[in-house]
Amino acid sequence: MNRGTSPQIKMIVFAIALLLITPLFVFFVPLFYSQTVYIHVDHIALLIPMRNFVLVGVGFACLIVMLLLLAWKRQLATYMLGGLLVVGAIIAFLQSQTSYIVIQESGIETKMYSDVKNYYWEEMTDIVYDVYATDANTYTFTMNDGETVEIVENGQLQQIRGTFLSIARQYNINYIENHHD
Known part of the structure; x- marks a missing residue:
């Protein structure tokens, strides 16, 4: 059967x-x-x-x-x-669909699960670009109150690197590049 x-x-x-x-x-x-x-x-x-x-x-x-x-x-x-x-x-x-990081004309918006935070360019003091020879490059954005946002560089951020430089000039933000070997 x-x-x-x-x-x-x-x-x-x-x-x-x-x-x-x-x-x-x-x-x-x-x-x-x-x-x-x-x-x-x-x-x-x-x-x-x-x-x-x-x-x-x-x-x-x-x-x-x-x-x-x-x-x-x-x-x-x-x-x-x-x-x-x-x-x-x-x-x-x-x-898996609730997290993102958006870089906008007004600043950076991060959403991790249900926590949305906005970081405006006017409130930033430093943009630090760390370049590593063997590891992924990172951007660290420091706010007036000392809070930091770290973003690992990918293809999109490589393309808009000049935008960060112009934003830093426009809002008088210190732009620092650190090269690590």
């Missing part, structure tokens, strides 16, 4: 398929979401923190583990644990 493909095989195959397409989703989902929801014509640059990509990966890992767990054993405890993993995946997916 042929009953067809077993549920265990289906779950394992689906988990493998999910594992294979995960890198595409990890890279493109935060990118597409940020570029469609948060982008605005007044923004100089929109930066997506690495944590957004990591959280998408964590969400997919939860789904893959859930599928493998249910393929291994289907009991009440594994269904409950699978449900918790699905809830964890949903939370990770939702949180």
Whole structure:
């Protein structure tokens, strides 16, 4: 009597398929979401923190583990644990879309989960550009009250480096370049 493909095989195959397409989703989902929801014509640059990509990966890992767990054993405890993993995946997916850094004409806006902070150019004292020979370059923005914002340089920030120089001149902000070997 042929009953067809077993549920265990289906779950394992689906988990493998999910594992294979995960890198595409990890890279493109935060990118597409940020570029469609948060982008605005007044923004100089929109930066997506690495944590957004990591959280998408964590969400997919939860789904893959859930599928493998249910393929291994289907009991009440594994269904409950699978449900918790699905809830964890949903939370990770939702949180992966809530962080960004926007550089605007008026200043820098950072949003990390639900905490939005605005740093205006008028309130800045220093922009420090640290250049490292072997590591990623960083920008450190220092406010009047001593609070700092550090942003790791990426391709977008390399393109707008001149914009930081003109903003520093316009608002009398000290622009310092430190070269580290």
